[in-house]
Amino acid sequence: EVQLVESGGGLVQPGGSLRLSCAASGFTFSSNTMSWARQAPGKGLEWVSSISFGGRMTSYADSVKGRFTISRDNAKNTLYLQLNSLKTEDTAMYYCVKPESWTTSRAVVGASKGPGTQVTVSS
Numbered sequence: 001e002v003q004l005v006e007s008g009g010g011l012v013q014p015g016g017s018l019r020l021s022c023a024a025s026g027f028t029f030s031s032n033t034m035s036w037a038r039q040a041p042g043k044g045l046e047w048v049s050s051i052s053f054g055g056r057m058t059s060y061a062d063s064v065k066g067r068f069t070i071s072r073d074n075a076k077n078t079l080y081l082q083l084n085s086l087k088t089e090d091t092a093m094y095y096c097v098k099p100e101s102w103t104t105s106r107a108v109v110g111a112s113k114g115p116g117t118q119v120t121v122s123s
Contacts, residue, residue, distance in 0.1 A: 002112045004096040009117030022079040022096030030074035037108035038092035050105035
């Protein structure tokens, strides 16, 4: 059974930084593309970023490009998302997502995901 557990969220001021982590188990993490998605209050689930199984390919939503960095440690079965230069509009529940493949890595709705970690950006 796929298990994904996010951590690292919190309250941060605009311009601040956070590092999210996702501990993965129940599948061969090192063989799978992984993604991050987020859901702001009253809005749908939004794809944020993806990383290929070996980490050589990454992709970002335009809204976070240049500010967020996705990475992974296959030895630790852990996915990361570094959030820098945070804005109030980044406030959302952030989810670790296991898509079917790199090709479908932006199709986060319906994919396996964790319970989420809350990121709140406010002064």
